Amino acid sequence: MALFEHSDFDNHEQVAFHHDKLTGLKAIIAVHNTNLGPSLGGCRMWPYASSDEALTDVLRLSSGMSYKAAMANLPKGGGKAVIIGNPREHKSEALMQAMGRFVDSFNGRYIIAEDSGINVQDINQMASQTKYASGNKARYSVDGTQPDGNPGPSTSYGVFCGIKAAVKHLYGSDLQGKTIAIQGVGNVGLRLAKYLHQAGAHIFVSDIFEENLLIAHEEFGATIVDNKTIHSLDVDVFAPCALGGAVNENTIEAFKAKIIAGAANNQLANSTMDLALMNRRITYVPDYVLNAGGIIDIHHQTLDDSSDEKLKHQISNIGNTVVTVLEQAQEQGLPTQQVANKIAASRFG
Numbered sequence: 001m002a003l004f005e006h007s008d009f010d011n012h013e014q015v016a017f018h019h020d021k022l023t024g025l026k027a028i029i030a031v032h033n034t035n036l037g038p039s040l041g042g043c044r045m046w047p048y049a050s051s052d053e054a055l056t057d058v059l060r061l062s063s064g065m066s067y068k069a070a071m072a073n074l075p076k077g078g079g080k081a082v083i084i085g086n087p088r089e090h091k092s093e094a095l096m097q098a099m100g101r102f103v104d105s106f107n108g109r110y111i112i113a114e115d116s117g118i119n120v121q122d123i124n125q126m127a128s129q130t131k132y133a134s135g136n137k138a139r140y141s142v143d144g145t146q147p148d149g150n151p152g153p154s155t156s157y158g159v160f161c162g163i164k165a166a167v168k169h170l171y172g173s174d175l176q177g178k179t180i181a182i183q184g185v186g187n188v189g190l191r192l193a194k195y196l197h198q199a200g201a202h203i204f205v206s207d208i209f210e211e212n213l214l215i216a217h218e219e220f221g222a223t224i225v226d227n228k229t230i231h232s233l234d235v236d237v238f239a240p241c242a243l244g245g246a247v248n249e250n251t252i253e254a255f256k257a258k259i260i261a262g263a264a265n266n267q268l269a270n271s272t273m274d275l276a277l278m279n280r281r282i283t284y285v286p287d288y289v290l291n292a293g294g295i296i297d298i299h300h301q302t303l304d305d306s307s308d309e310k311l312k313h314q315i316s317n318i319g320n321t322v323v324t325v326l327e328q329a330q331e332q333g334l335p336t337q338q339v340a341n342k343i344a345a346s347r348f349g
């Protein structure tokens, strides 16, 4: 298992492997870049088939965090952690405490938070061993509801602000009467449906489970459509809010929406999709620019002097960032993701 020769090695500052014999913990922490500040990123617990698979994931995810934090103007760098194991079977308090000690050994160069398989309780157990744990404090809220540590509401609000800005940029108008198809109405997608409905848009929704579809239909007047064909609807915006890879070889020709903008991470199945969308005159809002509300939320919850208003203000700035990316892409004749990557990389150096 080579590291420096790995195809996803991207000048990472530090990659550490850790094994704790007593608890069986096997984990990797990758710190990609700390030029803008200590690295911040979630911890994923997953039954990786091999150490190689875990290494690939942590390398990719940690560099992605540098881009996301830089584009969100956070004084943070990019890092990520993975624990090799099944979160339903292999979790214990002792294991999380061992992970906390591993995090602590970075002396603040890496700050851990939740990701798939890791919840607030796990973070609290890690926090008993390190002060460099986040995502377990809930002080400020973007929508007036009681904050509970879930960054979903902030992510949804940021996605809404970004969609509004992209629509204004392309059509010169607000969301009143616009049609928007949301694929996946979970934590983020359902709240997004609410914001869009309140702004006067008509919503189409799909999911693999019925429960939230019915809520979207009853509360926000959404039309429920077939999940297999939602991407091909003749709407103004297609918003992927489920899994990654919504833009792929099989879907690219079918899109009729002029804008693709959603919360899902890694929406482009591969790097050629960025150019393919541009050639089809579809405006793609890079996922990590649009869904940064969550990381902004986690950052603010660590600040003693933030407030609901400050949190909301920084998240609404995602709209301005979206416009900057779209304008530069237009001026330079380049795909939007390429432009966003260049801006972010120039910030973290």
Ligand code: NAD
Residues within 6 Å of the ligand: 151, 152, 153, 155, 183, 184, 185, 186, 187, 188, 189, 206, 207, 208, 209, 212, 227, 241, 242, 243, 244, 263, 264, 265, 291, 292, 294
């Ligand atoms: P979630 O699990 O709450 O919701 C995902 C929804 O998609 C669920 O309702 C699920 O049933 C549905 N779904 C799953 N597979 C599907 C498929 N093949 N087709 C259609 N629907 C499908 O997750 P979430 O927190 O709402 O996050 C949504 C996306 O946004 C994810 O890609 C996540 O990585 C990304 N994201 C989330 C946050 C956050 O703060 N929650 C932050 C940044 C990025």
